[in-house]
Amino acid sequence: MPKRNISRCVMDEVKIARRHGPPGGRRCGGTVHITDSVTTTVITVVSKVTDCTDETREKMAGLLRLRAETISVSDDDLGSKAIKQAPHRLPVRQNEDVETHVQRMLERGLIEPTVGPWFSLMVLVNKKDGSSLFCVDYRELNEVTRKDAQLLPRIDATLDASAGAKWITTLDLASGYWQVEVDGRDHEETAFAIPLGLNQFKVMPFGLCNAPGTFQRLMQRNLSGLVGNPAYLLRDERRASHPHKGDVQTASGGVRLKMKPEKCQLMKKQVIYLRHVTTPAGIKxxxxxxxxxxxxxxxxxxxxxxxxxxxxxxxxxxxxxxxxxxxxxxxxxxxxxxxxxxxxxxxxxxxxxxxxxxxxxxxxxxxxxxxxxxxxxxxxxxxxxxxxxxxxxxxxxxxxxxx
Known part of the structure; x- marks a missing residue:
């Protein structure tokens, strides 16, 4: 089964643009969304037509753009069949928890009811405190997804960024993935099934294979104003507190991501970060x-x-x-x-x-x-x-x- 082209990831503020096909463009609400590769292909094809006027060539290009979904730009954009997993029956004791989770996400505007050909199965994972975690099994969807090769920072390199620090600040986002919107054209692929029907995510859910790379790219953009590697939240301050304050202000600005105050550590001599204790003296x-x-x-x-x-x-x-x-x-x-x-x-x-x-x-x-x-x-x-x-x-x- 050919893999769908979802490698395009465009950050417009905090929106993701993901693509599962069809080739070239896609109809959504009566509108055809045309990719840059289709536009380039149309221009190339029309430029080879020499036996007609410029006006005729322009009309031909317009006609091709209207049929963008029928244009193939590579051998990998033929797409795949919609993923529809066989539903299973939930344990009776989980029904109430599922309804609570879904209702809470609906009220927060994270998901919306839908009807469509795609859906994955949801699962509840028990936590140590007795509560449950709502998850969606996107493994079959990930199998037909073209992987994003965005590099994630190494833990040792991230810890090295604290060398020479006198003050260390770590910022923890509140439900970071859910602060990233999924492009409207791709909501349907995130759909999941519950006994009462289908719902789809309007924000980036956990479990998508390209979610970590997308989020890392967003963080790099948000921290691009910092001196040194923008991928690190641990910043050093070697002379005074003012540069550190400026770094914190830069990190907390950008695309205005919301942080969780109780999990942030501000102006500390010692912080626990990535399962390590970081201090001016070293790391343990x-x-x-x-x-x-x-x-x-x-x-x-x-x-x-x-x-x-x-x-x-x-x-x-x-x-x-x-x-x-x-x-x-x-x-x-x-x-x-x-x-x-x-x-x-x-x-x-x-x-x-x-x-x-x-x-x-x-x-x-x-x-x-x-x-x-x-x-x-x-x-x-x-x-x-x-x-x-x-x-x-x-x-x-x-x-x-x-x-």
Whole structure:
């Protein structure tokens, strides 16, 4: 099945323009929306007609524009059939929650009733506090979607942006995705089914494969006035508080996105950001996540071991001798290895993240020293730096288990 061309993403204030086809243009409410590629194709075709007057060529171009939906501009714009998933019956106990979620979104103007050929299935996900989260399963829609290759910032690069900071501010948007409008032509593809009928999103929902890239592009546009990489919300202030205030004002302006005050951290010496604690002295792991790992119950199967190692590995840069400590657990995940969860494995799971290192911020104006080592179980490389005659760790270190 050919994938539909939805790669076009035009930011007009906070609106998304997404396209699922048909080729070239689309009728919506009696209006044909014509893409730039169709206009270029029409001009090219008409320019090759030499046996008629300019007036006739202009009339021909107008006729072609009226039939824009029939013009193919590439091999990938033939489109696909509308996604219509087989409906399933909701558990009776969820009916009231679904009605509450839908009614709340209708009142806020986030969704609207619809009739059309598209719809995906909604699911309720239970949260730890006993409430439910309303989600839509867009996996089948994503399969026929041309992916947006917008790069997302690396976590380590984002954390590096706080190097040299005296004051740190983080701004948390209130339902950030829902502050981005979906182009009216593409509402129908976001439709979801509930027992009472179909509704479609007027704002960008979670679950669309191109939603993260679209939101990142919006943030880059909104932060374009900041010095340095505009993708980072963590900004440094090396001299005084005034530049920092200006950065905060720039970040909070732009397209006037609304923030959630209780989740914003203003003018702090220490903030928790991306599951890390960032301070002027350096960066360390989030103590709350450390506590989660420490409270993990006994691992009962290979799947649970991999889940545990995945969480622990997220903070491997901050764990002294991580590879050596984690090696007994890695042994359980090796192909053909017989399951044996003994004292060494249990001890390894308890040692991980009990104590974490504080990695200093890099200062690229100073020389660095590379410290390497290896053993039968692991290899190690740590980039050190001296500051005020004291050797400290930098953010760049890697310790890997030898398999």
């Amino acid at each position: 792991g989030d103590p709350q996540m450390t506590a989660v790992v420490q409270q993990w119950c006994i691992l009962r199967c290979v799947r649970e071991v991999r889940q545990f190692l995945g969480l622990a590995s997220y903070y491997r840069l901050f764990i002294k001798d991580y590879a050596r400590v984690a090696d007994p657990l890695h042994e359980l995940t090796r192909k053909g290895e017989k399951w044996h969860y003994g004292p060494s494995q249990e001890g390894a799971s308890k040692l991980l993240l009990v104590s974490t290192l504080v990695l200093g911020h890099p200062d690229f104006s100073r020389p660095c020293a590379l410290d390497v080592d290896d053993s039968d179980a692991a290899i190690r490389a740590v980039l050190n730096q001296t500051k005020e005659d004291v050797l400290r760790y930098m953010l760049y270190c890697g310790i890997y288990t030898v398999h």
